[in-house]
Amino acid sequence: MANNTTILDLSHLFYRYPSRTALLEEFAPAAPWAEKIVPPFWYFIGFLGNPISAAVWLSQRMRRNNSSAIYLGALSVSDLVFLVLHLMLVLHVAWGHDVYNAKISCEIFHFCFYVPQYLSVFLVLAFTAERYVAVCHPFLKEKLCTVQRAVIVVFVLLAFSLVLSSAQAYIWTFSAPEDSCNVRPEAAIGGDWSFWSVWTWVTDIFAFGLVPLAVLVFNVMVLREIFKISRKDALTRQHSQVNGTGGGRTNGGNSAASTVTLLSVSTYLIVTQLSATVVSCLNSNFPHGDFVMTDAQIRADPNWSSLFTYLEVRKIIEVICMSHFACYFFIYCITGKHFRKETLRLLTLNGKLPFLNSLVSRSRRKERYSMVSTNGGPTTDTYATNFSTTM
Template sequence: MEITALFTTARTDIGAHDNASPLFTLSKATESTNVTDGKKCLNTMYIYESSALFQKYSLPYITAVGIPGNILSFLVWVRPHMLNSSGVYLAALAIDHLSYLVLYSIYNLEMRWGVRLLSFPGLCEIFTVLYYFFQYMDPLLVSAFSVERYISIYHPFKRIKYCTKKKATIFTLVLGVFSALLSAIQGYFWYYEENTCFIRSEVLIGGQGSVWQVWAIITELLSFFIVPMFVLLLNIRLLRYISNKQGQNYCGSEKQHTAKKSSAHTTLLLYVSYYFILTTLPVSVIYLLQLYFLSEQDCTVHLLYTSKIIIETIEKTHFALNFFIYFTTGAMFREETKLLLKINRVQPADVYIIP
């Protein structure tokens, strides 16, 4: 999640005009104004420029892998044997990641490759709203299926009441409305002028206490720090509960088999949520650090930029690699993928239905 010379988001490359935005950007204008000249910074500047090139050429590969991967993930999760309550959230997550990667590819072409796609009246505002919307949906969907799995394991008698496809669908729509409300204000923050997308000067008045900066910090902390921390604490408690239950004997092979299926699906979801946490939290930390170093005028800024670029590039992978997590950790997902691709024509038995 970034912000730069064409745009600027609280966490993404979309960034404000370099003279208007209080945030760090990756633009050449920002490089020249935020860092003092001098031979002492040549080494750190070289490292920074190398990391920027790494990001520029690695992002197309990430999107090239992620777009078909998310399409496949969606097609598998909506298959009858997979579409339970968790499947609803994971199918929605695949659509969310697919949409984000498509938008990010468009942004990347404009910002890093000079292909003019967004600098038109109306597209500036629409693009920023959609771009933020899919970012906000990501942590909310991860938290949704984490809570759903927590209820299924920790309160199994409430699972039938709360963990249904209908309730998951309704809750996903509610999360969509909430994300839309959070992102709608970006349509006001941003406007098109002189072939560029700018943040309105009136929302930047006050510097660190401006409307833009306060809103950016609040939404950043809420969506990309507090929610991931909540998911992390939930997963830690869930893992402790599962470890305490290991070795417990079940009465009857059917109950034992059901427990194994549920445990396998829980493992898949834990891998997805932990990868989300590991790639998302560092971006929030570096974002908060950049506020502290905002006024620095030495080589420290280069190093912060470099760290920011590398961390954000790694963070992008969680939008692209979920299919591989599903495929390597979920036996049911593998079987359904083979069926979808006509690799394995044996119909899955009812054992694949996840409780």
């Protein structure tokens, strides 16, 4: 009887491969390998770039009268927290280390894991909406684009992210019989209409689908307004030159360059986050085959073959698209003149390193800051254009 039970157990796929990782290593090996190889690159970049970005954006020089610096500093902190948690996830899932495989820690980890994911996309939406106000409604900029308001918005978004993530503490639980962290049986009752399935679909589509789309809409409106202003300024200069009235050099290029930083960050989020969301939503188009099959039958089965191919492609896309949690630092450096100067000042200990002291001092003598709004500060800190925020 025992032998018959053993044979029966081994005939079921999940008895032969009790963990998801073991199953993928056998039938979709590219997925676990991608999870082991690609994320370490993002960890290396993010563990260096995000702390530097946070230190620069949240420094007094950058955040003074600059509400966007508050959002970007908070984004850097959020992304750093996510990378730390993702490292724990990879160690647990891909490498088999029991990082959070215990009672209480299972629930706490999944609760914490979703908070920075939600917060990052909400922060990008927040400063993109602020950019829309600054460019398209400049007369409201002094009232709405303030440092104090930015701090309040960051804390509100953090609280909202905590509320959305709280359901994960119920959905996940440690199962002693399987000695693993699994979905709570009560949360999985009902199959596709279970609390776990419905909550995951609703929150993922909202946070990782609709929010990036809203960011895209704001970006389009900002770009349209910038092109409209640029065309109007060009016609004004042309008219002034024809009539011999001069027409001095404007700060439009300087100000537009600052807007490029925020637009680049939000566009990067749109491309990466929407790509990962779309490929995740295709999951229902790839049904699994019969669980009671031999390995050879599974490899020959079209349903299983399609599913495992999809899982490999999905994992590769997901680990590549998570780069936005690590690589904003490069965008800041490429598009932000003042960010580069402040980063250099930070890395050279405020110019105290002798061989770089002259370079830092020379850069700081030439620099001039341009903020989103004066926020009660001196008007000399602000360029007189409709879309000013030199980073």
